[in-house]
Amino acid sequence: MSKNVRALAARCLYAVVDNGRSLSEELPKQQQLIESGKDKGLLQELCYGVLRYLPELEQHVRRFVKKPLTGKQRVFHFLMMVGIYQIKFTRIPDHAAVAETVAATAILKNKHLKGMVNAVLRSYQREPELENPESLPDPVRFNHPGWFINKIKAGYPEQWQQILQQNLERPPMWLRVNQQKTSVEDYLNLLAEQDIAVKQVAEFSQAILLEQAVDVTKLPNFAEGWVSVQDGAAQMAAPLLQAQTNDNVLDCCAAPGGKTCHILELCPEINAMTAIDVEQSRLVRVEENLARLGLQAKVIAGDAANPESWFDGNLFDRILLDAPCSGTGVIRKNPDIKWLRRATDIDALVILQQQIMNSIWQLLKPGGTMIYATCSILPEENKQQIAKFLASTADAQLESITVAGESDDWQILPGENSMDGFYYAKLSKKC
Structure with a gap:
């Protein structure tokens, strides 16, 4: 099999956008077909880049392709976007971008589309700009799905455009x-x-x-x-939890284990550290991270919403609940989230978060502390979720978070102090 990077990118994008595959799973499969580290990096750049600017790139393709490609030809729709992305957003010389993208048609086994791909890229070179950008539909103008834009507008009426722009940026390290x-x-x-x-x-x-x-x-x-x-926002979890010597600590929904390890790094004298995740396969990463860092924890495959299957009866002094969420705060890092998530997913996630929070709260000692965290920026998963929990849980109270001048709960927005979007609430259990 030829190692044309543009062909591999088109296949990867087709799998993600049309077939609903995760980029974190699909990209490594395609990268395995490449030996060169430089080409692996280029493949990642092309896939991430097209997913960041997908509606805008599709608009360009539609300008020059009057009849949408379907069926087995659909992968060439993504190939043309790969070509346009190179010309518009990378330093690759235009002639090289066009030549390599056109050459990919042979690898994708449809040489008769070579002329069309070449013509579209040449046409884009002649007419690179969309007419009247201000009049474009919001999904094209801001490169996000319409349902998401509407939620961000409602939640952050003064900051929504800044949030959408930050989501298009490359994440820092x-x-x-x-x-x-x-x-x-x-x-x-x-x-x-x-x-x-x-x-x-x-x-x-x-x-x-x-x-x-x-x-x-x-x-x-x-x-x-x-x-x-580990992102700067995620590194706030362990200091906020403030695990102490002799504590019994639970990291709930722990994979891939970064926060578990951070808790242990800050307080190795804790009595016991338990990390659970519902997916056994994801716990492999937790074990690997613990081993590399020279740390130890009890790692359990278990459903946080149904703790009776794994809980041993010993209540926890401190619990970190990094709840399953929409991931809308980490779109910079995972641009496929924009296209894999649906508006209906949010309602289901909110219900799951409620179930987990209510179940895990029963495992916390009186006087204990629970940190509720998500990598979401949607109010219904965060501030509204905590408000509902406090209203229905008599022995729960919200503790102040005073980092960076914040109080009560803490919503970090994408790009704020160069961090991912993240949410924290600190709850204590009344004695």
């Missing part, structure tokens, strides 16, 4: 130092020795933001567990 191995100060010195520039260190969590993303193999002592990659 944040590091979490394993303070059982080294100090943040010493690790900053190691980064400086490797000429890896640091943009900032978060005051509350000590998360390190790099100037530019680097391959993890270039991070000093990464394989030895000195450091992990």
